[in-house]
Amino acid sequence: MKRNKIFSIGVALMMAAALVSCFDDPGTDIVLETSFLEINEAATTAGLDVGKAYERLNNGSTKKDSIRINLVGRQRSNPVTVNFTIDASSTAVPGVHYNLITTGTSVTIPANQSYAYIRFEVLPDNIDAGEVWKLRFNLTGSDAADISLSENYKYFTRSLRILCPFVRSNFTGTLNVDEPGYGTYTTVSSPDGADANTIVINNFWDFGGTVKYVFNPANTTVTLPTQDVVMGGVTYVVAQGTGNATYDACELQFVVPYTVRRKSDNALFDSNTHTFRK
Numbered sequence: 054m055k056r057n058k059i060f061s062i063g064v065a066l067m068m069a070a071a072l073v074s075c076f077d078d079p080g081t082d083i084v085l086e087t088s089f090l091e092i093n094e095a096a097t098t099a100g101l102d103v104g105k106a107y108e109r110l111n112n113g114s115t116k117k118d119s120i121r122i123n124l125v126g127r128q129r130s131n132p133v134t135v136n137f138t139i140d141a142s143s144t145a146v147p148g149v150h151y152n153l154i155t156t157g158t159s160v161t162i163p164a165n166q167s168y169a170y171i172r173f174e175v176l177p178d179n180i181d182a183g184e185v186w187k188l189r190f191n192l193t194g195s196d197a198a199d200i201s202l203s204e205n206y207k208y209f210t211r212s213l214r215i216l217c218p219f220v221r222s223n224f225t226g227t228l229n230v231d232e233p234g235y236g237t238y239t240t241v242s243s244p245d246g247a248d249a250n251t252i253v254i255n256n257f258w259d260f261g262g263t264v265k266y267v268f269n270p271a272n273t274t275v276t277l278p279t280q281d282v283v284m285g286g287v288t289y290v291v292a293q294g295t296g297n298a299t300y301d302a303c304e305l306q307f308v309v310p311y312t313v314r315r316k317s318d319n320a321l322f323d324s325n326t327h328t329f330r331k
Contacts, residue, residue, distance in 0.1 A: 088126025088199065090135055090192055091206035093168070096123070101209055104185065106216035109177035109303055111223055116177060117154070119170040120190055120209060124162050124200070133162040134196040137171060140189035145213055150186045151175050177215050182303035186213040217302035219270035223331065224252055224305065231328040232259070240329075257291065258313060258323070260284040264291055266309065268300055275300050275307050281316060288316040294324055305331035 095101050107116040122135050136159045145151050154172040162169040171190060180186060189210040192202050225242045232238070238259045245251035250268045257264040262282040268275055277293040294310030301307070306329060313323040 086127065087201070088124065088197075089201045089203045090195060091123050091125060091203035092190065092192065092209040093121035093123050094211075095206040095209040096203075101206075102187070102212060103210070104212035104214055106214050107175045107177045107180075109180065109215040109217045110220060111178055111305060113178060115152075115174040117172070117174050118211070119172045120211070122160060122162065122169050122171065122192065124167045125203070126200070128165050128167055129162075129197065130164055132164050133200065134159050135162060135169065136193045136195065138191045138193055140191050140208070143187055143189045143210075145186035145188040149176065149179050150213055151188055175213055180213060180215045182215065182217065182301065184214065187211075188213060215303060219250070219268055219273075219300075219302050221250065221252065221268070223302065224268070224300070224307065224329075226331065228254065228329045228331060230259070231330070232325060234325065235259070242329075254329075257282060258284065262289070262291070266307070268307075273299055273302070275309050277309050277311055289322065290314045290316050290319075294326070296326065 094103060105118070107118075122137075124133060138158060139147075139153075147153070152174050154174055155170075160169040160171055173188075187210050189208060192207040194202065221244055225244055228240050228242055230238055230240050238256070240254045240256040242252045242254040245253050245265060248267065250270065251265055252268070253263060253265050255261070255263050262284040264277070264282055265280065266275055266277055275298040277291065277298065279290065279292040282289050282291045290313075292312050292314075294312045296310040298309040299307065308326060308328045310326045311324075312321065314321050
């Protein structure tokens with residue numbers, strides 16, 4: 054019995070040695086070549102659904118963007134046409150939230166290259182603060198029969214949202230003012246020549262006064278500095294009241310609590326809030 058086991062072990066070792074010698078023999082290696090297409094942004098660590106904020110300047114400007122299609126594997130001597138679709142589950146509406154710049158439903162990877170781009174533009178002025186619109190791209194195939202699609206990275210969603218920087222000119226011009234308990238009226242604001250973040254408005258309190266407001270781009274707050282204002286031939290002291298004074302660069306409005314006192318005797322005439330809207 055022991056002799057039979059030794060014999061079996063010896064046969065197994067001989068077969069293993071034969072296999073190793075075969076694999077080491079030059080010219081007998083088997084190389085499997087595969088090529089596939091993927092969306093570059095999907096293959097990154099960020100994931101398959103990546104949000105991006107586009108600056109909204111409220112001037113009709115658009116923001117150009119793109120996604121990259123990779124050919125993974127050897128480059129081809131002929132161009133490769135890659136087909137794609139915008140998935141029906143996309144919530145972003147063409148002509149409202151985005152436009153495709155790439156024409157048709159395909160892009161071409163040039164000969165001896167490894168990538169091409171699907172190009173599009175975003176329309177930030179049509180996206181409100183807090184909104185997220187999803188734009189999903191799907192790769193559907195190519196004109197090369199030996200190039201497959203990556204099962205994991207053949208689709209990608211760009212989630213569109215907006216970022217609104219402070220632009221002083223957006224807060225100048227005619228403003229509608231809401232004063233609770235009194236009503237709504239208009240005023241005109243202009244840039245202050247001494248400070249890039251300050252505006253000057255006329256018709257404060259609907260009584261013809263000229264007042265300065267200072268914006269802080271770092272934290273979306275507004276300051277109403279204490280200042281003497283002549284209205285109706287009387288000097289008043291205008292100051293910031295109790296509560297938050299903030300601005301919204303997306304909605305083009307700012308809210309400031311205020312107080313109005315007569316300077317001669319410090320008599321309080323009003324304590325209220327102004328909401329200014331472009």
